[in-house]
Amino acid sequence: MRRATTLFLLLLATTHCVLSIFFVxxxxxxxxxxxxxxxxxxxxxxxxxxxxxxxxQSSSFLAHAAARFTLHLTQYEPLTAAKLGCILxxxxxxxxxxxxxxxxxxxxxxxxxxxxxxxxxxxLYASYAARFEQALWYPYDLPHFALxxxxxxxxxxxxxWLFLAFLAIDVFTxxxxxxxxxxxxxxxxxxxxxxxxxxxxxxxxxLLWLASRTxxxxxxxxxxxxxxAVPWYRMAAPWHWPQLFSIVGFLWIPVFLARRSLTPTQQRxxxxxxxxxxxxxFFATWNETRVWLEWSTLFxxxxxxxxxxAFAAS
Numbered sequence: 309m310r311r312a313t314t315l316f317l318l319l320l321a322t323t324h325c326v327l328s329i330f331f332v333x334x335x336x337x338x339x340x341x342x343x344x345x346x347x348x349x350x351x352x353x354x355x356x357x358x359x360x361x362x363x364x365q366s367s368s369f370l371a372h373a374a375a376r377f378t379l380h381l382t383q384y385e386p387l388t389a390a391k392l393g394c395i396l397x398x399x400x401x402x403x404x405x406x407x408x409x410x411x412x413x414x415x416x417x418x419x420x421x422x423x424x425x426x427x428x429x430x431x432l433y434a435s436y437a438a439r440f441e442q443a444l445w446y447p448y449d450l451p452h453f454a455l456x457x458x459x460x461x462x463x464x465x466x467x468x469w470l471f472l473a474f475l476a477i478d479v480f481t482x483x484x485x486x487x488x489x490x491x492x493x494x495x496x497x498x499x500x501x502x503x504x505x506x507x508x509x510x511x512x513x514x515l516l517w518l519a520s521r522t523x524x525x526x527x528x529x530x531x532x533x534x535x536x537a538v539p540w541y542r543m544a545a546p547w548h549w550p551q552l553f554s555i556v557g558f559l560w561i562p563v564f565l566a567r568r569s570l571t572p573t574q575q576r577x578x579x580x581x582x583x584x585x586x587x588x589x590f591f592a593t594w595n596e597t598r599v600w601l602e603w604s605t606l607f608x609x610x611x612x613x614x615x616x617x618a619f620a621a622s
Contacts, residue, residue: 442595444596543595
């Protein structure tokens with residue numbers, strides 16, 4: 309009964325968090341343009357969700373459900389069939405990642421398997437749902453969050469082929485999936501009993517990533533670029549700090565300070581991920597903290613390990 313209650317509450321909390329993301333934020337992209345292949349770059353070349361948004365947009369069932377839903381709940385932008393489809397997909401994707409994390413929490417040595425999921429929700433809410441700047445959502449964010457997160461758990465649990473299965477899908481979702489290949493090369497090379505498997509997995513994932521980039525160029529050669537860039541010196545002002553430091557739920561500095569609780573491999577993963585996060589500053593708007601969403605699972609896992617170590621020592 310206790311476990312069933314915990315699971316029920318986590319599912320409800322996850323659904324609440326996802327609904328908050330879509331109800332508080334507004335879409336930066338025109339979903340109709342994205343489905344038709346006319347959205348600006350680099351957004352249109354995030355390919356995986358294009359067929360789904362196109363299907364959702366034409367679904368009479370979703371259109372009817374959206375109209376009924378609007379009668380009971382209002383939000384900042386119209387609830388279209390395409391948006392309702394993105395909401396439902398987001399709920400399924402994030403809850404699936406949460407359920408997946410329960411099994412991998414045991415593999416990471418966590419006594420309380422629900423702790424990783426709970427911390428993941430804290431990070432997701434603080435960095436994506438609770439925002440006062442750049443309150444935007446994108447259709448591919450939560451599927452990428454789930455796929456990248458599941459691949460991250462496979463990396464921490466030393467499962468190269470399941471890692472590849474998730475990343476093979478994620479490379480067609482968002483181009484920053486390549487960051488996880490970089491982390492693998494930095495962490496697993498000659499440090500794992502499966503180093504050859506990891507090298508092969510990273511190589512295949514890189515080829516798939518290149519194929520996804522090439523396919524995007526072939527399918528959408530004439531789409532114009534449009535970046536929502538803000539000069540870095542404006543983002544460095546103190547009034548942006550509350551939003552900026554919400555990256556990974558304010559946990560980057562605490563996790564880094566408690567890194568001695570981590571194994572050497574976990575520490576190298578933290579360092580490599582931090583380097584990849586730093587690269588994001590060169591092409592992202594700093595206070596649009598959704599762009600660091602992919603690292604949420606890693607920081608939730610590392611924070612859970614550090615918390616367990618601290619409680620055991622007290």
